[in-house]
Amino acid sequence: MGEQENNKTGVGNNAMAVVDEAPVAAAAKEKGRGAADPRLQGISDAIRVVPHFPKPGIMFNDITPLLLRPAVFKDAVDMFVERYRGMGIAAVAGIEARGFIFGPAIALAIGAKFIPLRKPKKLPGDVFSESYVLEYGTDCLEMHVGAIEPGERAVVVDDLVATGGTLSAAIRLLERAEADVVECACLIGLPKFKDFYKLNGKPVYILVESRK
Numbered sequence: 001m002g003e004q005e006n007n008k009t010g011v012g013n014n015a016m017a018v019v020d021e022a023p024v025a026a027a028a029k030e031k032g033r034g035a036a037d038p039r040l041q042g043i044s045d046a047i048r049v050v051p052h053f054p055k056p057g058i059m060f061n062d063i064t065p066l067l068l069r070p071a072v073f074k075d076a077v078d079m080f081v082e083r084y085r086g087m088g089i090a091a092v093a094g095i096e097a098r099g100f101i102f103g104p105a106i107a108l109a110i111g112a113k114f115i116p117l118r119k120p121k122k123l124p125g126d127v128f129s130e131s132y133v134l135e136y137g138t139d140c141l142e143m144h145v146g147a148i149e150p151g152e153r154a155v156v157v158d159d160l161v162a163t164g165g166t167l168s169a170a171i172r173l174l175e176r177a178e179a180d181v182v183e184c185a186c187l188i189g190l191p192k193f194k195d196f197y198k199l200n201g202k203p204v205y206i207l208v209e210s211r212k
Ligand SMILES: O=P(O)(O)OC[C@H]1O[C@H](OP(=O)(O)OP(=O)(O)O)[C@H](O)[C@@H]1O
Pocket: 095, 096, 097, 098, 099, 133, 134, 135, 139, 158, 159, 160, 161, 162, 163, 164, 165, 166, 167
């Protein structure tokens, strides 16, 4: 992925007017590539920030308003599809629950399989399990053994990266199956994530950065 491996690809501050509650459109302003992609402002505007949910102090980035706007929902999916098409990606791994909203559409569009990374005790077969710490608790992700073959190229998809704990667990799961994790893709990055350009050595591609 060349130059893109060395920066939080497509992510950065921008000068767009921002409503207080809306995340700032930040992506597609790849280094030296000129103006931001015009679709990003619509994506940013369609994300609602809800203070103190699910507990005091958390600024919850809610993607459900974006899902109610088909054109904006499509823009978000298209931006990921444009990025990963033709890269020999065999699998899109989506993180339960919100990675299940975007992951399958991306997988179908690029001709990849979709692998659900599920919360504990939901998958009936043999699983790999990885625990992680969240902004508001701890959790675990599981993946079916045999979902991916050694050496297959994979992208991990979720709606948001906060601490990076969930994505790191997803990367660990795929790597236990000897998959080649190419990148993680999220709609939203929280500002505190800005210091992480990589997770477990893997690039993280973010469309918009939340102000809060
Ligand atoms: O970067 P992190 O600090 O790990 O947090 C990000 C994760 O938190 C949210 O999911 P959540 O665990 O709330 O589960 P849900 O999608 O089932 O609501 C979000 O959808 C990410 O998966």
